[in-house]
Amino acid sequence: MFLENDINRAGRQGWIEVIVGSMFSGKTEELIRRLNRAKIARQKVEIFKPHIDVRYSEDEVVSHNSNSIRSTPVETSANILLLASNVDVVGIDEAQFFDEGLSEVCNELANQGVRVIVAGLDMDFRGNPFGPIPSLMARAEYVTKVHAVCMRCGSLANYSHRLSEADKLVVLGEKEEYEPLCRACYTKIYNETETK
Numbered sequence: 001m002f003l004e005n006d007i008n009r010a011g012r013q014g015w016i017e018v019i020v021g022s023m024f025s026g027k028t029e030e031l032i033r034r035l036n037r038a039k040i041a042r043q044k045v046e047i048f049k050p051h052i053d054v055r056y057s058e059d060e061v062v063s064h065n066s067n068s069i070r071s072t073p074v075e076t077s078a079n080i081l082l083l084a085s086n087v088d089v090v091g092i093d094e095a096q097f098f099d100e101g102l103s104e105v106c107n108e109l110a111n112q113g114v115r116v117i118v119a120g121l122d123m124d125f126r127g128n129p130f131g132p133i134p135s136l137m138a139r140a141e142y143v144t145k146v147h148a149v150c151m152r153c154g155s156l157a158n159y160s161h162r163l164s165e166a167d168k169l170v171v172l173g174e175k176e177e178y179e180p181l182c183r184a185c186y187t188k189i190y191n192e193t194e195t196k
């Protein structure tokens with residue numbers, strides 16, 4: 001369990017926390033849990049998500065098990081810097097969809113004394129690092145990797161296997177489009193597809 005440090009309230013010391021994993025691994029649940037605790041501590045919290053993520057709601061971050069928290073959809077990472085003035089905590093979900101500038105924006109907020117909590121996919125459906133996440137992981141003080149349950153064998157899953165043949169990087173979807181898999185199951189399926 002992640003335990004909060006509260007230096008930012010007294011000394012305005014900021015930092016970056018990153019929560020990564022495959023789809024269905026509990027990233028959004030963990031983000032919402034941390035943000036709700038900050039709200040209970042009466043900290044001023046602002047939450048952002050990329051405007052393209054309208055799967056469950058336009059102005060909420062919603063987890064696969066229906067927890068939700070109000071959020072502001074933004075088009076670019078620069079908008080976050082403009083909108084996050086005078087806050088204690090900034091939460092960002094689906095960070096993989098933001099531009100590469102997100103890492104600099106989070107760094108700047110942390111330097112200003114803000115606690116920044118970012119959640120996103122570390123790998124795309126091909127198993128490659130996704131968008132600004134690697135850079136954010138490098139700059140973060142705290143990185144938490146969470147795991148889903150492999151849909152084929154029940155082990156810990158860290159891959160998001162795309163069920164359709166679409167090959168664009170961004171294809172929004174849920175269980176009809178993706179399944180979380182462990183390394184062994186992902187590699188087996190990938191090798192089978194390659195040899196077809």
Ligand SMILES: Nc1ncnc2c1ncn2[C@@H]1O[C@H](COP(=O)(O)OP(=O)(O)O)[C@@H](O)[C@H]1O
Nearest residue numbers: 022023024025026027028029063064065148149
């Ligand atoms: N294969 C799976 N492994 C783990 N959780 C799953 C799985 N399929 C569905 N879930 C549900 O997804 C929830 C996590 O949702 P969420 O926090 O939105 O994940 P993420 O943001 O990482 O996609 C779990 O609490 C569980 O109810």
Ligand SMILES: Cc1cn([C@H]2C[C@H](O)[C@@H](COP(=O)(O)O)O2)c(=O)[nH]c1=O
Nearest residue numbers: 022023024124125160169170171172173
């Ligand atoms: C792997 C992968 C995922 N996506 C999309 C699919 C979903 O809409 C989101 C991830 O949501 P979650 O909260 O982590 O479950 O990303 C994509 O566009 N491209 C991919 O490669």
Ligand SMILES: [Zn+2]
Nearest residue numbers: 150153182185
């Ligand atoms: Zn497996």
